[in-house]
Amino acid sequence: MSAAPTTRTIKVDRSQLPVPGPTRPFPFPHIEKTTLPNGLRVWTVHHAQVPLVSFTLLVRCGAASDPAGKEGLAAVTADMLDEGSGDRSAIEIHEALARLGAQFDTDIGSDATVASVTVLSRFAQRALQALSDIVARPALRESDFARVRQLRLHRLTQLRDMPGAVADRAFLKLLYGSHPYGHSPIGNEAALAAMDVDDVRAFHTRSIRPSVATLIAVGDCAHDAIVGLASEAFGDWTGAADGGAGGDAALPRAAAINVVPRARAPQSELRIGHVAVARDTPDYHALVVANTILGGQFVSRINLNLREDKGLTYGARTAFEFRRLPGPFVLQVSVQTSGTARAVEEAIGEIAGIRGSRPVTADELALGIAALTRGYARSFETGEQIGRAAIQLALYDLPDDYFEQFVPRVERVTSDEVSRVMERHLDPPRLVTLIVGDLDVIGQDLNGLGHGAPVVLSPDAF
């Protein structure tokens, strides 16, 4: 089929990169909204590219609502949702989902629990029925609880050998202590051991309720039809959730450098950061731009320094984790053991630099803004992506025109604004560094950094 190889003698002019042309405007998803008598909000987006429908059920209650001493309860409850409904077992529930070819998932964060199911459009009604059986009418049986808790205890055991998981858990504890954000959703062994199935039933009764829930349907479906199906499936789900997470616990003051020893580790797992800012900050857009430049993309300062210049890592990144209460700013990287102290020094240097001696340049600002805005439409390609975007609106009470306003708002961010929000929300003296690594090899170098002797933490301390 292919012609004889020939090569053209006239070559294309490669002296300059082509300048991208304009892209036609993109209509952002339009969300239709209805609230059912029981308080459940039903949102739909018509998206008919493929004959699929995605249902996402957001409950505004997550691991931050765990009672003290019962850390992990919200996650166990989420895990128990698909363990049977009525007189059907977990296996029967999953066989029913498999008959629909469904992709089912539950996810839990600090502020929310999310259950989602994606199916071929012809199974929409059956999928919604299954989702309501799972979320609104779980069986919550004692024998299933015993098995699920045991599996989570095994999981905790295994996490102790995963350097990234150890680092995440230790870092949250250092930053937040007993604050609702101080533990990861899985909790800890002692709290899991202290729970019983009545705790789960009580948590479901007071937290997994329609008054704090939003059902988002995206697909080849009409709003009225979905509202009708949702009324049938969720109509008998009632009750109001009581209270959210209180955030008044005092934050601890951790040492500057902390190490969880991991003998003979070929790499050190690093977390550097401090408690920063909540999702409702008016500085949100400027912080997103600033973070893109600092550590939010491949060509960020941190990644270019630690990976592309020094070759110490496969990749480094930073993030402001925006939540309902102030979430952490965190720099995350795995570096070769011999480069640990150097990576800490460089990383802290970059954080201090962007808020002081090396403010963002005009080129960096233009690149950061362009990276965030020009490809924005790409985040709305699939039903699941649109569902995830809608979750943000529901979880953080964002306005209906949030997506339309995102690009123009980001384009208005100036370098002065970036400097101001970096200075306001990053505080180098407060930075906490946590390292999971080979203390025998890295200890002396860390001593030499001038942040005081590293505090050695027991792997069992969190």
Added chain:
Amino acid sequence: MNISFTQHTLGNGLDVLMHEDHACPIVAVNLWYHVGSKNEQPGHTGFAHLFEHLMFEGSQHHDRGYFQPLQGAGATLNASTNADRTNYWEVVPAGALELALWMESDRMGYLLPALTDAKFSNQRDVVLNERRQNYENRPYGLAPMALLAFLFPADHPYHWTTIGEIADLEAVKLDEVHAFFRRYYHPANASIALAGDIDADHALALVDQYFGEIDAGERVDPVRVPATLPRDLRIQFEDRVELPRLYLAWLTPAMFAEGDADLDLATDLLANGKASRLYRRLVFDERIATDVSASQNSREMAGYAQLTATAAPGHTLAEIERAIFEEIARLAADGPTDEEIERGRVQAEAQFMFRLQTVGGFGGKSDQLNAYNVFLKEPAYFDRDLERYQVVTGSSLRQVVNGYLDPGRRVTLSIVPQGRTALAAPDSETVVVS
């Protein structure tokens, strides 16, 4: 159901596939080179993947980082290497298509003049760190090295992992990079797919403008090396883990070959998800395992089925192994239920539909077109691919379980906590893996 497309071959042999989808103002540019770790030689492993890294370090007419202009245009981009192929992709706003083609064509045509020792040694350090992060410093992370090394003999191109051996990576010389590029990175060994908000005629003209001037290069002969397992190879090693884990692996049909789809469904119904037979028995009923999973990993010249289970505390891998082979024997004797076959069909239909949701990235429509074109020379294979799953019957599935999941020819790997070798499956020989 299919992915509509038009197809052209440029004068230099480059295959061009185009799919129009105007739902979102974006375009996926997806470029496959038919080269992977199977094209490496013993003693020189890890090379195809290391090379993938070098493709992001600049080319003659843009001798700076590859990411910056594209991210500045709003693109997302990445690449991956496996045993059989290397793919590169950008998803760009529709107006930046020409920029993406300029960039991809420059590194296809003009990489070597910009490739320096400094870039090379920096990216080798990055890859060594990728290896530490994803394999050496991860619990059970060395399992793939052990499984492939025992499934395939030392001179077989699937004997090693794509990330490569540390000693080999440290020994690579820059002149090998040049030779590798000349042999594999040229139009005759590549296929480009564009999917999204394009006008096909205009897009083809742009592809021809930027890629048409590149020399064709020599056609690359396919690699074909047979492999057989002589017996049950039983091995073990200690790792920094809390719970012992059993890996079973068998040689199976290649990608798209007879029996491949049946094995996909067979491994699913055995151990994929809570509705599977082994989940129910090992995790739900007997509670002797904390997790179980299985997959048919089909590659261009051979496949391997893999089944993995982690023992719950207080249980040995011997117990797990016994229970697994009872279930395999039951499936081999009685076949699946009608309900299991029906579930398999519906799940395949849904999985195929999920793949049609995106124009690009890993696994989107452009990647799918290239997969069919590079491996089968049939980019229109989508509906026939789905058909493979719709025609599976109880008896055809039973046949592959009998034929391939053979207790007498397999690799049985136990990874056990330090000092706890008694937990391993019996009669396992201790091996050293790095």
